[in-house]
Amino acid sequence: MDETQPMTRRDRRALERERASEAGLSSHQARKAALAREARGPVIRKAAFGLVVVAVLGFGAFFAFGDFLNRPVASNDSIDVQSSMAGFTPSVIKVTAGTTVTLDWWTQDAAVHLQGGAHTMISPELGLAEKLPAESRRQVIWTVPDKPGTYDVWCETCCGGKDSPTMHGKIVVEAA
Numbered sequence: 001m002d003e004t005q006p007m008t009r010r011d012r013r014a015l016e017r018e019r020a021s022e023a024g025l026s027s028h029q030a031r032k033a034a035l036a037r038e039a040r041g042p043v044i045r046k047a048a049f050g051l052v053v054v055a056v057l058g059f060g061a062f063f064a065f066g067d068f069l070n071r072p073v074a075s076n077d078s079i080d081v082q083s084s085m086a087g088f089t090p091s092v093i094k095v096t097a098g099t100t101v102t103l104d105w106w107t108q109d110a111a112v113h114l115q116g117g118a119h120t121m122i123s124p125e126l127g128l129a130e131k132l133p134a135e136s137r138r139q140v141i142w143t144v145p146d147k148p149g150t151y152d153v154w155c156e157t158c159c160g161g162k163d164s165p166t167m168h169g170k171i172v173v174e175a176a
């Protein structure tokens with residue numbers, strides 16, 4: 001038989017019979033075996049489709065919940081602050097006048113989205129002019145001014161910077 005030609009159905013049956021007789025099977029058994037082999041095709045396709053579905057769902061879940069999985073755990077005496085395209089989280093940070101606080105500041109944003117590859121935290125009235133590189137976490141140790149009030153804080157390196165309402169947060173300085 002010419003191996004380069006596709007096998008006809010008759011060729012295939014002949015081959016099955018040949019194999020079956022070698023294995024000592026009747027032609028009836030050989031046909032059953034051939035049918036079973038043919039039936040396996042769709043089963044394998046279904047299994048492959050299932051794997052693709054699982055992979056897609058897995059990636060989806062990874063991207064949706066990656067935030068939570070990678071979220072650094074802040075210690076009790078520090079304030080967890082995330083910078084993202086959605087702004088500061090939380091958008092209102094409460095601190096006590098005259099105290100020294102640690103801002104546990106982190107972002108998962110990639111450098112390509114950020115001017116200069118970093119988020120910033122700017123508040124001249126509060127003495128804040130900090131930079132956070134893409135996909136990083138750092139602790140800002142900051143002494144809160146004595147004057148209570150509500151102050152603006154913003155990022156000037158993404159999404160319109162100071163003029164964007166999204167990149168604005170509030171820091172509420174409460175009386176000691």
Ligand SMILES: [Cu+2]
Pocket residue numbers: 083084118119120155156157158167
């Ligand atoms: Cu930013």
